[in-house]
Amino acid sequence: MELEPTAAMPKITPAPHEKDGAPGFVMTNLSELVGWGRKYSLHPLLFGLACCAIEQITAGMSRFDIARFGAEVFRASPRQADLIIISGRVSNKMAPVIKRLHEQMLEPKWVIAMGDCASCGGPFNNYAIIQGVDKIIPVDVYVPGCPPRPEALFYALTRLQDKVQKFGLGVRQG
Amino acid sequence: MTNITTEKLKTRFPDAVLGVESFKGETTVTLKADSLLETARFLRDDPDLQYNLLLDVYGMDRHRLGLSPRFAAQYELFSIPKNRRIRLNVPIAGPQAGNGALPKIDSVTGVWPTANWLERETYDLMGIEFAGHPWLHRIMMPRNWVGHPLRKDYPLGGEPVNFSFDKDNPRFAHLGKQIMAGPSFHSELAEEMDEEGHLIINMGPQHPATHGVLRLAVELDGERVVKIQPELGYLHSGFEKIGENRRYEQFIPYCDRLDYLAPMSNNLGYVMTVERLLDVDVPQQAQYARILLVELQRIASHLVWLGTHAMDVSGTIHALLMYAFNWREKILDIFEMVCGARMTTSYFCVGGLRWPLPGAFQDAVRHFLTGFYPDGINEFEGMITNNPIWKSRLQEVGYLSAEQAIALGVTGPMLRGSGLAFDLRKAQPYSGYDRFDFDVPTSDRGDSYGRYLVRMEEMRQSVRIVEQVLNKLKPGGPHKTSDRKVVLPPREEISTSMEALIHHFKLVTEGFKPPKGQVYGLIENPKGILGFGVVSDGSAVPHRLRMRWPSFVNLQATDTMARGGLLSDIVTIIGSIDIVLGEVDR
Ligand code: SF4
Numbered sequence: 001m002e003l004e005p006t007a008a009m010p011k012i013t014p015a016p017h018e019k020d021g022a023p024g025f026v027m028t029n030l031s032e033l034v035g036w037g038r039k040y041s042l043h044p045l046l047f048g049l050a051c052c053a054i055e056q057i058t059a060g061m062s063r064f065d066i067a068r069f070g071a072e073v074f075r076a077s078p079r080q081a082d083l084i085i086i087s088g089r090v091s092n093k094m095a096p097v098i099k100r101l102h103e104q105m106l107e108p109k110w111v112i113a114m115g116d117c118a119s120c121g122g123p124f125n126n127y128a129i130i131q132g133v134d135k136i137i138p139v140d141v142y143v144p145g146c147p148p149r150p151e152a153l154f155y156a157l158t159r160l161q162d163k164v165q166k167f168g169l170g171v172r173q174g
Numbered sequence: 175m176t177n178i179t180t181e182k183l184k185t186r187f188p189d190a191v192l193g194v195e196s197f198k199g200e201t202t203v204t205l206k207a208d209s210l211l212e213t214a215r216f217l218r219d220d221p222d223l224q225y226n227l228l229l230d231v232y233g234m235d236r237h238r239l240g241l242s243p244r245f246a247a248q249y250e251l252f253s254i255p256k257n258r259r260i261r262l263n264v265p266i267a268g269p270q271a272g273n274g275a276l277p278k279i280d281s282v283t284g285v286w287p288t289a290n291w292l293e294r295e296t297y298d299l300m301g302i303e304f305a306g307h308p309w310l311h312r313i314m315m316p317r318n319w320v321g322h323p324l325r326k327d328y329p330l331g332g333e334p335v336n337f338s339f340d341k342d343n344p345r346f347a348h349l350g351k352q353i354m355a356g357p358s359f360h361s362e363l364a365e366e367m368d369e370e371g372h373l374i375i376n377m378g379p380q381h382p383a384t385h386g387v388l389r390l391a392v393e394l395d396g397e398r399v400v401k402i403q404p405e406l407g408y409l410h411s412g413f414e415k416i417g418e419n420r421r422y423e424q425f426i427p428y429c430d431r432l433d434y435l436a437p438m439s440n441n442l443g444y445v446m447t448v449e450r451l452l453d454v455d456v457p458q459q460a461q462y463a464r465i466l467l468v469e470l471q472r473i474a475s476h477l478v479w480l481g482t483h484a485m486d487v488s489g490t491i492h493a494l495l496m497y498a499f500n501w502r503e504k505i506l507d508i509f510e511m512v513c514g515a516r517m518t519t520s521y522f523c524v525g526g527l528r529w530p531l532p533g534a535f536q537d538a539v540r541h542f543l544t545g546f547y548p549d550g551i552n553e554f555e556g557m558i559t560n561n562p563i564w565k566s567r568l569q570e571v572g573y574l575s576a577e578q579a580i581a582l583g584v585t586g587p588m589l590r591g592s593g594l595a596f597d598l599r600k601a602q603p604y605s606g607y608d609r610f611d612f613d614v615p616t617s618d619r620g621d622s623y624g625r626y627l628v629r630m631e632e633m634r635q636s637v638r639i640v641e642q643v644l645n646k647l648k649p650g651g652p653h654k655t656s657d658r659k660v661v662l663p664p665r666e667e668i669s670t671s672m673e674a675l676i677h678h679f680k681l682v683t684e685g686f687k688p689p690k691g692q693v694y695g696l697i698e699n700p701k702g703i704l705g706f707g708v709v710s711d712g713s714a715v716p717h718r719l720r721m722r723w724p725s726f727v728n729l730q731a732t733d734t735m736a737r738g739g740l741l742s743d744i745v746t747i748i749g750s751i752d753i754v755l756g757e758v759d760r
Contacts, residue, residue: 050409051434093407127323127412128331129332
């Protein structure tokens with residue numbers, strides 16, 4: 001049934017185009033377009049190690065809201081993630097597990113070392129802790145801080161987005 | 175003052191008691207190793223003693239103290255009915271140096287089942303063997319690790335730190351390359367599990383509901399849990415070893431990073447223990463400020479528990495996680511105002527507070543309280559207390575009776591959720607808790623829902639304490655002790671007084687040196703009883719730093735609680751224990 005327009009329901013007319021001709025195309029190249037798509041849809045792995053992981057969770061909560069950067073969909077399976085945030089100290093026992101998680105992620109994939117521990121061992125220079133996760137997997141962005149504030153993580157994320165944008169198509173990381 | 179415990183022990187076992195020592199109000203009884211089990215049973219069962227709670231078991235390497243034999247096992251006992259403590263010190267004769275053979279002592283798991291993991295840890299890190307232990311395997315370090323890190327002849331390890339870095343220097347050519355720390359370790363679990371008729375599944379260490387890098391091997395019969403074997407140590411960071419290589423005051427920042435959801439409480443537990451060792455008096459106002467901040471911390475910690483628990487149990491209550499973190503943010507803002515850090519606060523120092531409270535502090539706390547209480551808490555309760563999904567996932571799940579809880583060494587809200595009103599803030603008040611009114615909430619349910627009710631009520635009680643402290647808190651006045659042997663003199667004094675300058679120099683270059691002795695401080699953390707054992711050899715570095723972390727001990731109850739339940743209940747149970755992996759693995 002169609003409604004008769006009445007006086008109470010004004011008829012909506014579309015705004016007139018400034019120029020004639022439908023806006024139908026945009027000039028870019030495929031690699032930039034894909035990079036643009038990738039950088040705003042990073043899927044981090046749902047994975048936390050130590051104190052920094054709490055700040056990582058906080059970054060996802062409403063006050064800081066990582067969704068503003070398009071990276072709020074934390075995936076629980078490494079096969080669905082393209083970003084792993086190493087948020088905490090990496091012990092000798094955990095190292096093989098992290099390496100395997102990283103290997104399970106599909107390419108292209110990126111790594112953020114969040115906090116001093118993940119970057120260089122932090123205050124734990126001892127028998128148990130690996131002095132930086134870059135000894136076992138390649139790191140794209142390091143975030144200093146103990147723990148870094150969520151804003152610092154966001155800065156790292158935007159730096160990573162720049163990198164992702166330039167990454168290009170069909171490049172192998174392996 | 176006669177001590178009934180030592181008197182009784184001496185009359186009953188005249189040959190077993192080698193000595194009794196008293197230091198700073200704590201009694202240590204040295205026992206002969208071969209009569210340990212007998213005395214342990216007596217201590218637990220004698221109606222006048224009733225040491226039913228074994229708080230801690232740890233090893234001592236007394237090599238550098240010049241004592242013989244080199245190794246000793248120590249046991250911290252607590253009698254809940256009599257509200258008394260005692261420490262057993264049991265020197266172990268036998269093989270003293272490396273090459274495979276380990277000193278051996280009887281296991282007390284038969285007397286206090288909680289000793290199970292504590293003894294495994296001692297075996298792993300100190301290399302003491304416990305005869306009769308049900309399953310003596312490494313718990314923190316990988317199974318194929320060589321050596322026992324807490325022994326004094328085991329180096330701290332680590333790498334030399336390069337303060338300048340030249341990437342063209344061939345010395346650093348290996349950096350950034352893919353080097354593995356060691357061989358990869360596959361499942362070493364399930365040795366005792368029945369793989370024939372049952373299904374064994376692995377949960378973690380990367381799993382959304384294990385609150386960190388906890389790994390569980392679960393033996394299933396259909397959907398029912400037959401046995402759970404947790405595997406720990408994925409976040410083992412060697413805190414105790416670090417503590418034994420740092421000066422006393424240098425360890426304070428490390429405390430923040432253990433139970434990173436409750437840094438203020440950890441700080442308080444540690445500084446109180448060191449203060450007792452040093453006999454330092456803390457100004458009244460600083461004590462009050464400490465209580466206030468610790469209670470806020472309790473609320474913040476419970477909020478994280480609530481949010482993540484609700485999230486695990488039912489993904490649909492995601493909003494609750496957001497709300498909980500929002501309130502927590504407001505508490506973190508107060509912490510940031512006080513010390514500049516949100517999480518790793520290190521605000522308490524030995525002798526008081528590191529800085530005075532800022533001027534707007536009280537208003538900020540009042541502002542938080544008006545919003546949070548009662549509306550904030552009521553909102554949470556309105557969302558879930560009667561929510562059918564919440565109830566059906568929590569009620570009758572993870573039952574733990576009070577007897578089981580005590581036998582397993584469970585403390586904190588979990589013990590109170592089993593119906594026992596045991597709270598150290600009441601039983602052995604510290605830092606001036608006895609001046610404030612508050613109740614100890616309990617629940618007789620003993621299941622996850624009971625623990626939920628207890629924690630919600632605890633937040634209310636914390637608000638009550640905070641309100642009372644606010645009324646007593648006066649701005650101004652000293653915020654730390656004036657004992658110049660312990661705290662740095664104020665800046666003005668240094669430029670006018672030679673003495674102050676000397677104190678400053680001494681403290682910065684050498685640190686303070688407590689007298690020789692051993693203390694073990696306890697505090698009621700949000701998750702249970704936290705203990706710091708400090709053995710001083712008279713130098714500025716502790717000879718032994720032992721920590722009892724509540725989640726580690728509480729986690730041991732998982733197997734008991736989950737047996738016979740459904741696989742999906744494990745998520746509820748882990749959530750209701752409220753673990754933090756930083757303190758489980760330390
Ligand atoms: S960098 Fe600091 S806050 Fe982060 S995991 Fe390490 S110790 Fe914890």
